[in-house]
Amino acid sequence: MTIEELRKIAETERAAQKxxxxxxxxxxxxxxxxxxxxxxxxxxxxxxxxxGMRNEVLVKGVxxxxxxxxxPLVTVETAVETAVNTDVQMFASVxxxxxxxIIRSLDTGGATGGDLAAAGLHPCPTNxxxxxxxxxxxxxxxxKIDPERIEDYIxxxxxxxxxxAITEMTPLEVIxxxxxxxxxxRGGAGYPTGLKWSTVAKTGEQQKYxxxxxxxxxxxxxxxxxxxxxxxxxVLEGMAIAAYAVGAQQGFIYVRAEYPLAVKHLKTAIxxxxxxxxxxxSISGTRFSFHIDIRLGAGAFVCGEETxxxxxxxxxxxTPRPRPPFPAESGLWECPTLINNVETFANVAxxxxxxxxxxxxxxxxKSKGTKVFALAGRVQNTGLIEVPxxxxxxxxxxxxxxxxxxxxxxxxxxxxxxxxxxxxxxHLDSPVDYESLARIGSIMGSGGMIVMDETSCMVDVAKYxxxxxxxxxxxxxxxxxxxxxxxxxxxxxxxxxxxxxxxxALLEELCELVRHTSLCGLGQSAPNPVVTxxxxxxxxxxxxxxxxxxxxxxxxxxxxxxxxxxxTRLGAPGSQTSGEVTL
Amino acid sequence: MQTYVGAPQxxxxxxxxxxxxxxxxxxxxxxxxxxxxxxxxxxxxxxxxENALRFVASVLRVPLSRVYGAATFYHxxxxxxxxxxxxxxxxxxxxxxxxxPLLLKAIEQRYSIKPGETTPDGELSLLxxxxxxxxxxxxxxxxxxxxxxxxxxxxxxxRIERGIHP
Numbered sequence: 211m212t213i214e215e216l217r218k219i220a221e222t223e224r225a226a227q228k229x230x231x232x233x234x235x236x237x238x239x240x241x242x243x244x245x246x247x248x249x250x251x252x253x254x255x256x257x258x259x260x261x262g263m264r265n266e267v268l269v270k271g272v273x274x275x276x277x278x279x280x281x282p283l284v285t286v287e288t289a290v291e292t293a294v295n296t297d298v299q300m301f302a303s304v305x306x307x308x309x310x311x312i313i314r315s316l317d318t319g320g321a322t323g324g325d326l327a328a329a330g331l332h333p334c335p336t337n338x339x340x341x342x343x344x345x346x347x348x349x350x351x352x353x354k355i356d357p358e359r360i361e362d363y364i365x366x367x368x369x370x371x372x373x374x375a376i377t378e379m380t381p382l383e384v385i386x387x388x389x390x391x392x393x394x395x396r397g398g399a400g401y402p403t404g405l406k407w408s409t410v411a412k413t414g415e416q417q418k419y420x421x422x423x424x425x426x427x428x429x430x431x432x433x434x435x436x437x438x439x440x441x442x443x444x445v446l447e448g449m450a451i452a453a454y455a456v457g458a459q460q461g462f463i464y465v466r467a468e469y470p471l472a473v474k475h476l477k478t479a480i481x482x483x484x485x486x487x488x489x490x491x492s493i494s495g496t497r498f499s500f501h502i503d504i505r506l507g508a509g510a511f512v513c514g515e516e517t518x519x520x521x522x523x524x525x526x527x528x529t530p531r532p533r534p535p536f537p538a539e540s541g542l543w544e545c546p547t548l549i550n551n552v553e554t555f556a557n558v559a560x561x562x563x564x565x566x567x568x569x570x571x572x573x574x575x576k577s578k579g580t581k582v583f584a585l586a587g588r589v590q591n592t593g594l595i596e597v598p599x600x601x602x603x604x605x606x607x608x609x610x611x612x613x614x615x616x617x618x619x620x621x622x623x624x625x626x627x628x629x630x631x632x633x634x635x636x637h638l639d640s641p642v643d644y645e646s647l648a649r650i651g652s653i654m655g656s657g658g659m660i661v662m663d664e665t666s667c668m669v670d671v672a673k674y675x676x677x678x679x680x681x682x683x684x685x686x687x688x689x690x691x692x693x694x695x696x697x698x699x700x701x702x703x704x705x706x707x708x709x710x711x712x713x714x715a716l717l718e719e720l721c722e723l724v725r726h727t728s729l730c731g732l733g734q735s736a737p738n739p740v741v742t743x744x745x746x747x748x749x750x751x752x753x754x755x756x757x758x759x760x761x762x763x764x765x766x767x768x769x770x771x772x773x774x775x776x777x778t779r780l781g782a783p784g785s786q787t788s789g790e791v792t793l
Numbered sequence: 794m795q796t797y798v799g800a801p802q803x804x805x806x807x808x809x810x811x812x813x814x815x816x817x818x819x820x821x822x823x824x825x826x827x828x829x830x831x832x833x834x835x836x837x838x839x840x841x842x843e844n845a846l847r848f849v850a851s852v853l854r855v856p857l858s859r860v861y862g863a864a865t866f867y868h869x870x871x872x873x874x875x876x877x878x879x880x881x882x883x884x885x886x887x888x889x890x891x892x893x894p895l896l897l898k899a900i901e902q903r904y905s906i907k908p909g910e911t912t913p914d915g916e917l918s919l920l921x922x923x924x925x926x927x928x929x930x931x932x933x934x935x936x937x938x939x940x941x942x943x944x945x946x947x948x949x950x951x952r953i954e955r956g957i958h959p
């Protein structure tokens with residue numbers, strides 16, 4: 211496949227799509243799919259066929275449009291010949307019964323929002339902050355292209371970067387471009403991507419691997435799933451460019467088995483790319499060959515840690531090992547291995563295509579580009595968003611998210627999942643970048659962002675995350691295996707209203723111990739939710755301990771009366787009230 | 794140490810074992826195919842029993858202890874058969890904040906089963922998921938592959954009843 215051939219496919223596809231005056235796009239990513247989006251698509255297709263508009267209306271299933279809470283979502287794009295811009299109308303909460311009205315609205319053309327609402331539809335304005343404040347790089351095709359057709363991706367400049375890189379650039383030039391773009395790992399730790407690539411490249415000529423970490427284990431995070439479901443080719447292209455840069459021949463995508471749709475789209479995408487000669491042997495007639503295989507995860511959070519992930523691909527229990535040696539020098543089957551997150555790979559093609567300077571202009575001094583977040587919890591608009599680095603938390607929660615619903619008071623936002631922290635109102639104006647979030651005790655993380663209001667008890671939230679880390683601890687090192695159990699036991703005691711101030715002191719001490727002595731990131735970061743809630747919401751801990759009860763009223767009998775406590779002890783099935791240690 | 798030549802002995806005439814064997818073969822019967830092969834077993838049979846673990850060990854030439862170790866390490870694998878109907882309650886952060894514990898409590902009380910358990914009549918299994926990724930629909934649950942979003946405790950009980958006794 212040469213660049214000319216690629217351009218030809220793109221032009222053919224664009225011309226084929228242009229023939230249709232109206233493009234009706236139905237979101238069929240997991241969020242909307244669970245709301246019945248497939249039936250909506252079928253109903254729309256049937257309606258188009260019945261009204262004899264097959265040559266004017268194109269109905270296609272596309273990826274995530276972002277506003278998951280209003281799903282299933284449908285957009286209608288009508289090409290207006292005189293105008294530069296096309297006219298886009300979005301509909302929310304669409305049911306199969308709405309199909310006839312939507313198709314009818316195409317005929318009338320300039321129907322206003324009022325007309326549409328009168329017809330029983332839910333028009334959803336796209337000129338609101340939720341859409342306008344976003345900046346899309348990773349998700350630029352998401353919600354626009356059909357993820358199961360490689361032609362649609364190529365029509366949106368897909369694979370241009372790969373073919374350009376392998377035919378016109380040296381591996382070193384590719385690495386330099388990624389380096390000077392300032393791209394950092396999107397899995398959470400923020401290691402400079404270019405630096406990682408050059409470490410692997412420097413290991414000389416031998417068997418090397420590229421691994422895409424799609425084991426998105428954080429509860430409340432679904433960015434990677436959305437990218438894989440909506441635009442799988444973008445990730446494949448990024449991986450192939452990386453493989454060319456570091457000199458790898460084989461790639462693996464380690465994806466959660468819980469994401470069947472993402473797996474399906476990836477498998478389709480790999481087959482299509484192989485058939486077109488964009489993956490496989492001697493790509494674009496060069497000496498560069500690259501194959502990608504999928505490996506399914508099996509539900510172990512620790513496998514997001516790179517050495518545990520490698521163990522899992524090797525068919526073993528997913529337990530981490532001490533580093534160094536880092537995977538960049540000795541990884542999969544002791545070969546140099548490049549591991550990057552889905553979102554990191556998704557940024558690669560645009561950087562190669564538009565140049566490093568373009569990317570470096572977005573974001574802050576040390577954090578370049580954009581970040582995708584899964585915005586959820588007690589916030590008006592929940593869904594998937596992509597924002598430039600440096601945006602403040604307030605802008606995300608109040609402008610894009612629409613604020614806290616039901617007249618409730620904002621309390622905290624949790625970023626980074628079980629490894630992150632809870633950020634209080636006083637830090638809402640802090641910019642979202644790697645350093646700023648670390649300064650206030652949280653982390654960027656992979657992109658989960660959960661908003662909490664006054665009804666959430668912060669001790670209970672800390673306990674929730676500790677319960678998660680406790681059950682996900684792989685058991686290899688003692689500080690994590692026993693420490694998380696002990697921490698959880700103390701938190702249980704506090705929420706049951708049975709703790710004393712000495713327990714809180716012990717909690718703090720133990721947090722430090724677990725953080726500094728655990729083998730891998732899971733244990734090292736497990737205390738973060740406790741540490742940040744202790745730092746910012748100390749009074750809630752105190753209230754539980756001194757017998758004032760749970761301020762949020764969620765810990766049930768929490769620290770209520772004596773009778774209440776007795777009931778908690780007797781009546782709570784399955785609750786572990788003591789910090790028993792199982793070694 | 795058990796060695797074999799050629800095609801391994803299938804545990805029974807059940808055709809599904811051939812599918813399992815094919816997965817192992819596709820990966821050259823190398824030990825690193827362990828997790829992929831276990832996935833296939835679970836896909837075909839719904840769970841992993843001792844028979845299956847022994848077969849996988851022999852076909853990939855790895856110790857049974859390693860197969861058992863992997864099968865119990867990963868949450869996705871289950872060694873017990875599931876009930877005829879399964880209700881999965883999402884316990885991800887967003888769902889937790891929005892009331893997933895109440896859903897679980899309601900189901901636990903009505904059917905006297907805890908997460909991971911099946912009713913004695915084998916009708917209903919109660920399961921939890923770390924995150925369904927449907928955070929926009931929190932609290933969410935899945936009843937026999939139908940996703941239920943923004944669901945209240947009484948509604949989920951009604952939905953389960955309808956599932957079990959249509």
